[in-house]
Amino acid sequence: MNISNILLVSPMYKELKALIEKEAPHKTFRFVPEEELTQEDLSWADALVSFNLKADYDYSTVKWVHSLGSGVDRFLHKKEWNEEVLLTRTICSFGQRIAEYCLSYILKDLQLHDRFQEQQQHKNWQQCTPKLIGEQKVLVYGTGEIGQMIAKVFSGLGADVYGVSLSGTKKEYFHGVMKHESHFFRLNEMNYIINTVPLTEQTEKLFDGVIFNQLSNAGFINVGRGASVDEEALLQALTEKRVGFAVLDVFEQEPLPENNPLWSHPRVQITPHISAVTTPNEGAACFLETLKNIDENKPLTNKVDTKKGY
Known part of the structure; x- marks a missing residue:
């Protein structure tokens, strides 16, 4: 050429x-x-x-x-x-950047940062034991370069990392990889869900009520594409505490409109598409x-x- x-x-x-x-x-x-x-x-x-x-x-x-x-x-x-x-x-360095981004928010959750900050505001000395990352199960959607780096980082800290892909092909650093159509039975076991998938016809609105309804107070992190998430289904899952918290770096419409309810939700953390600059x-x-x-x-x-x- x-x-x-x-x-x-x-x-x-x-x-x-x-x-x-x-x-x-x-x-x-x-x-x-x-x-x-x-x-x-x-x-x-x-x-x-x-x-x-x-x-x-x-x-x-x-x-x-x-x-x-x-x-x-x-x-x-x-x-x-x-x-x-x-x-x-x-x-x-996208994989490393995104892995560290995800790790920071999961450690924040496990180390109870929000709870202790609230206690500090009320001068409340009450001990509560943080959780260990080695006791967690993490499910990563997308097992390409970025998903594999996330799996490497988290498995290196002792977490059980599972993957979901179109092929279900086994990849290094994953405890197991499943096809999308056969992974639903594992969802209620997962502590954290991380989305890294690209936007295609197959992944548009992938994260809908069918997936969210299977979760049990899991953390959800989206560093893939905003259009892969049904926002109404996510908000419903947050209300029902099927999703304990959501960290969202990407959105179907960017910048996120000021009237979008995600801005003010108490259990949603928004970042302006910076996880992999x-x-x-x-x-x-x-x-x-x-x-x-x-x-x-x-x-x-x-x-x-x-x-x-x-």
Whole structure:
């Protein structure tokens, strides 16, 4: 594949320009913010590098699209994709970042931070023993790179980590991996549920009443995609305490509207899609490595299966 003209569209385009241009002097680049992007730019380009563009663009005119994020649903979900166009994604420290994000909120729960903070406000000295992470069962939806890193971190601390995937294929660090259709009987055993799945037709509204109704005061963490959760079903599960608390980093509509009831729910923690941020250095490094592999006709470990959506 001959890639000469590369269009990079990102809010951090200036930082990326400083990191990329000097490393690929044999290529011609255009670095622009989305508000300055034109169809002429896309017609000029052999490759587009971007992530979460707000408008719908015609990507069929380029040879290669590279996502600066791990997810690619903005390019694929409910859209037609020209199979002749290569799609790749960024692989960097996302797994480690997300694993530490999840660990922080689960440790907060196990160490009773909220209870002791409330007791402090009332000057109430009342001992209560925190729980151990090694006594917990954690269920991770999605057993890819990110899910495996979560499993590695939590199993390393002694937790029993189970996975749910389309294939049910056994993966390292998981105590067991189940297919979605056969995992429901294990749900009421789980202390924590972590969602890492990408957004596809199969995962849209995956977390609905069928799943939530099987839980027993479990913690729910969503670091996958917001549209994979039925918010009404989640709110109902919180009311019924089938879900003890929810930590939500992603939402179907972002920014989350001010009138959304999740903002004010006492057992919901909201973060603004920061569990796996692409830094300029990491984004540039993965792009340059992918470009080098394309130029040298080497295998691409970050190539997206556009039929599967990840």
